Every structure is written in C-alpha cells, then in structure tokens.
Amino acid sequence: MSDNPHRYPPSAEKLKWSDPKSNSVGLPAIIASLQHMGKYMDVPSALKASLKMNQKDGFDCPGCAWPDPDDHRSPIGEYCENGIKALAEEATNAKVDEAFFKKYDIATLSSWPEFKLGKSGRITHPMHLAEGASHYTPISWEHAFKKIGTHLNKLDHPDEAIFYTSGRTSNEAAFLYGAFVRAYGTNNLPDCSNMCHECSGFGLTQTLGIGKGSVTLNDIHEAEIILVIGQNPGTNHPRMMTALEKCKENGGKIVAINPLKEAGLIKYTNPQRPLKMMSGGVAIADLYLQVQINGDVALLKAIILLLLKLEKEHGNIIDHEFIEEHTSGFEEFMNAISQEDLQKCIADSGVSEKLIRESVSLIAARPKMIICWAMGITQHENGVQNVREIVNLLLLRGAIGKPGAGPCPVRGHSNVQGDRTMGIWEKMPGTFLDKLGQAFDFEPPRKHGYATVPAIRAMYEGKAKVFIGMGGNFVSATPDTDYTATALRNCHLTVHVSTKLNRSHLVHGQEALILPTLGRSEIDLQQSGYQFVSVENSMGIVHNSKGVLAPKSPHLKSEPAIIAGIAKVTLRDKKDISIDWDLLTADYDRIRDKIEEVIPGFDAYNERVRLGSGFYLPNGVKERVFKTKTGKAIFTVNKRPEMTLSPGTFRLTTVRAHDQYNTTLYGLDDRYRGIKNGREVLLMNELDMSEINLWPGQEIDVTSVYEGVSRSVKSFKAVPYDIPRSCVAAYFPEANPLVPIHLINRETHTPVSKNIIVSIVKSA
Ligand code: SF4
Numbered sequence: 001m002s003d004n005p006h007r008y009p010p011s012a013e014k015l016k017w018s019d020p021k022s023n024s025v026g027l028p029a030i031i032a033s034l035q036h037m038g039k040y041m042d043v044p045s046a047l048k049a050s051l052k053m054n055q056k057d058g059f060d061c062p063g064c065a066w067p068d069p070d071d072h073r074s075p076i077g078e079y080c081e082n083g084i085k086a087l088a089e090e091a092t093n094a095k096v097d098e099a100f101f102k103k104y105d106i107a108t109l110s111s112w113p114e115f116k117l118g119k120s121g122r123i124t125h126p127m128h129l130a131e132g133a134s135h136y137t138p139i140s141w142e143h144a145f146k147k148i149g150t151h152l153n154k155l156d157h158p159d160e161a162i163f164y165t166s167g168r169t170s171n172e173a174a175f176l177y178g179a180f181v182r183a184y185g186t187n188n189l190p191d192c193s194n195m196c197h198e199c200s201g202f203g204l205t206q207t208l209g210i211g212k213g214s215v216t217l218n219d220i221h222e223a224e225i226i227l228v229i230g231q232n233p234g235t236n237h238p239r240m241m242t243a244l245e246k247c248k249e250n251g252g253k254i255v256a257i258n259p260l261k262e263a264g265l266i267k268y269t270n271p272q273r274p275l276k277m278m279s280g281g282v283a284i285a286d287l288y289l290q291v292q293i294n295g296d297v298a299l300l301k302a303i304i305l306l307l308l309k310l311e312k313e314h315g316n317i318i319d320h321e322f323i324e325e326h327t328s329g330f331e332e333f334m335n336a337i338s339q340e341d342l343q344k345c346i347a348d349s350g351v352s353e354k355l356i357r358e359s360v361s362l363i364a365a366r367p368k369m370i371i372c373w374a375m376g377i378t379q380h381e382n383g384v385q386n387v388r389e390i391v392n393l394l395l396l397r398g399a400i401g402k403p404g405a406g407p408c409p410v411r412g413h414s415n416v417q418g419d420r421t422m423g424i425w426e427k428m429p430g431t432f433l434d435k436l437g438q439a440f441d442f443e444p445p446r447k448h449g450y451a452t453v454p455a456i457r458a459m460y461e462g463k464a465k466v467f468i469g470m471g472g473n474f475v476s477a478t479p480d481t482d483y484t485a486t487a488l489r490n491c492h493l494t495v496h497v498s499t500k501l502n503r504s505h506l507v508h509g510q511e512a513l514i515l516p517t518l519g520r521s522e523i524d525l526q527q528s529g530y531q532f533v534s535v536e537n538s539m540g541i542v543h544n545s546k547g548v549l550a551p552k553s554p555h556l557k558s559e560p561a562i563i564a565g566i567a568k569v570t571l572r573d574k575k576d577i578s579i580d581w582d583l584l585t586a587d588y589d590r591i592r593d594k595i596e597e598v599i600p601g602f603d604a605y606n607e608r609v610r611l612g613s614g615f616y617l618p619n620g621v622k623e624r625v626f627k628t629k630t631g632k633a634i635f636t637v638n639k640r641p642e643m644t645l646s647p648g649t650f651r652l653t654t655v656r657a658h659d660q661y662n663t664t665l666y667g668l669d670d671r672y673r674g675i676k677n678g679r680e681v682l683l684m685n686e687l688d689m690s691e692i693n694l695w696p697g698q699e700i701d702v703t704s705v706y707e708g709v710s711r712s713v714k715s716f717k718a719v720p721y722d723i724p725r726s727c728v729a730a731y732f733p734e735a736n737p738l739v740p741i742h743l744i745n746r747e748t749h750t751p752v753s754k755n756i757i758v759s760i761v762k763s764a
Helices: 026-040 043-052 081-090 098-103 106-110 114-119 141-154 171-184 198-208 217-222 240-249 274-279 296-314 320-326 330-338 342-349 353-364 383-396 416-421 430-440 452-460 481-489 559-570 581-586 588-598 686-691
Strands: 127-129 161-165 225-229 253-257 267-269 287-289 369-373 406-409 466-470 493-498 511-516 524-526 529-531 533-536 541-545 649-655 681-684 699-706 709-720 727-731 756-762
Touching: 026 043, 026 081, 043 081, 127 141, 141 466, 141 493, 141 511, 141 559, 161 171, 161 452, 171 416, 171 430, 171 466, 171 533, 171 559, 171 581, 171 588, 198 383, 198 406, 217 240, 225 240, 225 353, 240 253, 240 267, 253 353, 287 353, 296 330, 296 342, 296 353, 296 383, 320 383, 342 353, 369 383, 383 406, 416 533, 430 588, 452 481, 466 559, 559 581, 581 588, 681 686, 686 709
Parallel strands: 161 466, 225 253, 225 369, 253 287, 369 406, 466 493, 493 511, 649 727, 681 709
Antiparallel strands: 127 511, 524 529, 533 541, 649 756, 681 727, 699 709, 699 756
16 A cells, blocks of 8 residues: 555545746735634734744744845834745644544544644644554653653664754754764764755855855845746745845846746735835746756756857956966866757757847846755756756856855755754764864764665664654655655654644654644743744854744743753763753753854854844855865866656656645645645646647556656646646655655765656556
8 A cells, every 4th residue: 555645535636727827926925824824823923923023033934044134124024925824834723632632543644634634733742652552642741751762772773763853943952952862872863954955065065165055135136147946936935036026126137947937936026015016016037948857957058158159259258367266177177068069958958049048148248146046956866966067157157255146055944054054964074073072071973874865764674763853744755755654664663843743743653752842933931031042044144033922832842952851861871971951951042152162153152143133154155265175166077967758758846836835735725836726736738748648637647667666646637837848747745755765866865856757647
C-alpha cells in the first residue's frame, strides 16, 4: 500500500479551474487576509497581533524570511496576505487537546488529509504514543523528557540519533539545540536548508566566500535591473513585491525567468496605496522568459555569449577593472564559454532568441544588476552549477559589492538562515566547534553528521533509531514519501516539537512523543521575566522578536526550555559536561552571551539586538572582500545539463499553491493560478495534453522511474496551463512521492524536486 499521506477523500474533490490571474495582491489579498483572521482568530487577538507583526517592538512573522524595512514601517500593517495566514494558523482558537486525542485514534487521523489535520488547531499538552497503542495519551513534561533521555542513552552510539531543525526555530533555541546535540556526542543536525538553499550556500561559498546573498532592501530599490529566476515571490515572499515596485518606480527593469507564468511577476497592486489600487497596479516583469524546466544554465550561457558578442562589437560590457582586481578563473571561464554553441544554448533554454536578445539589451545597458532566485534554481541535480552560473554573469558585469547589485538568494522560512549561522549544520567548520567547546567546556565531536537525505537513508537502513524534530513536518517536507515514511517507522522513538498537528505525528516510530511549544506570536515567560528571541532574515539582519499574545495553553513550553529539559535528563550522567541549562533558559540574554562568545559578528549581541531594527551581520562581499581559496571572487566552468527527453516523458517541477506555506496548507485553492478546491492536479501545456489525448480534468497517473524503481501518484487531474512544452507542474507535498530519495545534487544532497522525469497515463 502506498503511504502517500496527501490523498484527499474522493468526496472532497470538486476541482475547478479558470484562467490564471495576471495581477497579484490588491483588494483580493485584503479580503483573503480578513477572512482568515475572522475565521480562525478572535477580533482582539487578531488586532493586537497584526499591529505588532514585523514591527520593531513586535514579533517576527513566522512565514518567510523577507526583511522588514530598516527605517519606516507601516503602522497599520507591515505584512502580507500569507503573513496573516501564518499568524491565523498559529493563533487559531481551535485546540487539539486531551479530549481530541481520546476521540480520534491514529488510524482515523491518518485518513485525514494534511489540510484537515492542520486545521484541527493548537496542541495543548505533551502527548505520548506507547508502542502498539492506538491513541496518543497525555504525558507529563518530566516523563516525556525522561523517556527521550532513556532512549538516547540506550543507543550504541550518539550517531544513531537524528536531530532535525525546521527554519522557524529562533537563534537562541537553535544555538542551544546545537550545543546539546554536540555535548550528547553527534553532529547529526540536518535541517530544512539541506532541502532548499543548500546549493546556494555551497555555490556562493565556493565562488564568493560566503554562503549568503549580499544585497539589502535599498539595493533592490536602486537596482537598474533585477533578474528573478526560479522564484515566485507573489506567493512565497509577497512583500518582495513592494520592493520590486519601488525598483520599477526608480526606473529599474525586471526580467522574470520561470517556466510558469506567475501573477506576482506580471503585475502587482500595492494594497497600502489606494491610488495605485484604483489605477490597477504596476507591471512587474518587463520581459518574461518562460525557460523550460532546468534550462537555466543554457539560458544564462546564451545571455553571456550575447553579452560577449556585444563587448566585441562595442566594448563597455565586461567590467575589466573589476575582473582584473577582484576575480580569478576568468581565462578558464572564457575558454570554456567560447566552446559553447549559442544556438544550442538557446534551444536548450526553451526561450525564443528574440526574447533572449531583448533581455541582453536590457542587461547590457544597466550595470547595477541584482539576481534573485529560490528553489527553481537550487532543487536540481545541477543546483550548484545553476548558482555558479548566476555568479559568473554578475562577475562579468562587475555587479557585486556595489550599491544596487549582487546575488540575492531569497530564503523561504523565517529563520532558516539564522539557524545555519547558529551552527545547525551537520558539518560546521572546526573553528566553530573549537569555540563551542571552549564556551561550554567540552570536546564537540568532529565527525560530520547526516544531512537530511542521508539521515532518511540511515533511518531506513536501521542505522539511526531515534528522530527528534525541532519544528517542521518531516514526512511531508521530504522527498520520496513512502521511503521516508518507512524510515520514520523504523525508529524506536520519534519526537516532534510542534505547535499544531501534522502528518509526521501519525507516521511515527515504535513510540512517539509530541511536545507542544509556544508560537512566535506568544508571550514567553521564563524565570527572569518576559523573554524575546532573535532571528536572521534573508539579508543577514539579526533582530528581535517578542510575542504579544497569551499562550494557547498553560502547558506549552518554549523551544529553549524544551531543549534544556531534554538535555538535563540526557546528559545527567556525563561527568565531563557541566552546562547549567536552567541558568541559560532562565534568561535568554545568557544564551546570547554564549552566542557572542562563539560566533563572529555577534559582538555586543544583547545590546545591538535590542535596537529596533537589529543589526547587519558582517558580509565581506559587500566590500568586495572574498574569503575564497584564491582570496578573490571565482569564475567557474559549469556544464550545460543534458536536456534530451525520451519520447512520452515530461519534466516535472513541484510548486507551492498560494494557499500554502511549505507543508502548511491554509486552504485548498491557488487563487493566482485559477485552481479551486483541489491540489492533486498536474499543470500541463494544452498542446501536450491534446497530443496524448487528455481532456481538461482527465484523471491521470503520473510515474517517475529512477534506478529501476518506479514511483507513482494516482488519479491526479490534468489541467491546461501556460507552461512550456514537455514541462509539467504539481503541488508539493502531493507530488513528493515521485521525488526519488537517491536523485540528489551530489555536492549538497539536495533532493531534485524541480526536475523529475515522469510519464503520464490515463487512470484506469
Ligand atoms: S513577506 Fe514573508 S515575512 Fe513578510 S509578512 Fe509575508 S510571509 Fe511574513
């Protein structure tokens, strides 16, 4: 039987579709926001929280990692529709309490779709699922911690435990978690970053010396041209639209590069500007290049070849001074690019020569260039090569380390970048481990741990037996759903620190625990008084976040308190570890003092984090200081991926709907794409559909075959969409069962969720 947990009961399926929208946000976004608040929150809480979200004295939106303005913030609302949906999910009045778990057994809950599970509400008590039991039952915090400690201490080696982190975890919790896990004896600290921007971090570190972007919001405003590649900001980072609008108002040009036409990249109506609303919004993309799936390297090479041709003809295209002074590898790069065939690059990109030439004209005339990207670039076998080719284009133009220019990988989850800065990584450098050891007086393990995909394989193969998830919905976020479900079921114990019910609580180990935690919007009271936490956004700004709402249950604990509870019990008999966990969690300033001791860039942390808009972490690239192996920014040679498809096969990309945030489903619609009340759809080019005799709405089975193993999803519905020929798209996580666990980017273990070769047949 397939474990695909994302099936919907047939009665729920009344799928409708209409033409996709060509304008984003505006009045419909205001209405959707109000509807969500009204439906799930009481009015006083909704008002109180929405006025404090993303404000200098408030809490950070638990949604994406888009930065807030340094200076002026709108007092009526510094958030987007999806920020409000994230808030409404967290601050919902619905509760999953002891009575709920008494009423519903695991088998019943397992038959519920993800959406219904999420909407059940906030978990109010720690819960335990005993071996062979049919129901979760309440457990005291003390007993829960004891159970975890007993399981961890029973393992033959600490490397048999996996400690996963999702991107919502605060700096303080992440740092404490990393310290505990290493004091316990392993570096098994996989995180969600392993599945999203790992290729950005790897490619940027190799070429520029730091695994982060270098631009600020002001840079976006003053860029002369922005390329938005493999990213759908209208849904996944909606306030980025305001920054793009400003760029346009300042005369900037925007080139969108994406297989699907996305409303947010076409037009934006700023809901905070009534006059703009009345005039129908502002066009975003000056050019829209519908690249075929995985045609990005070919497209970038075609752009580079045409720029080099212009340089030959007229000069003034390549920034020779910058290249001479600040880069290495230029000669090898030029040798390799000169071997490329322009027409082959154009053909492989799937974009017309005319459009490519037009985009080259825009780029050539505008030296202040930013390139933004997201998962459409990174979740590929050649994800690192994609990122490095982006860097090549920027270096060629000298568009790095100056105002209005640079690389901008846009992170999806609110503190995913901060968690990595805090040491959530399976292979942190020795310098970090040395300092961590000094700060806490122990010797951290040096052996690298498992990233997410290797961690799944280790659980599957029985090499790892305990799984602890600090947030997240592991089985839904990860690839190859059936395989991952088996991996979790193989564990002796699975533990989830969660705010709400999700699929991973039901795909469990022999024993399971759910540890309910505070949400971002909630007040965190510890022994020394009210606490705040801190986070780092996509642009490297660290700032504070202080909840304002009363916790949904008196039994909730903060993430630092949960980590301390587990650590105290687990490490009790380790004589060489003398960390005072209570002292650290009584006052988070003490955790921040330790962070300051260990991590560069956090000097005077407690002081600076209290400044309203926080502080920028050091980023040498901004000053053209490149900490690479050559001491300069490095040009690279990147192979153009093979783009041939066998007859009857398609390239599948997974995408998020507008009513969705990662694995959290806010609803079953995708307003911008015109899809209503259904998620098991396959977006297809109309000509492809007629070629294989599919009518709109036809039920189809989709199959991927990798290394001889076949994976299928059944009874999806074919929906015609504006997408290049031979390319198809389906929603994450419904299409995750098709993503083979062994199909990864080799340098980073990133699953290939954006280029899966599939075949399609009519359902029987
Ligand atoms: S853009 Fe991102 S961080 Fe800002 S309110 Fe929307 S979801 Fe939250």
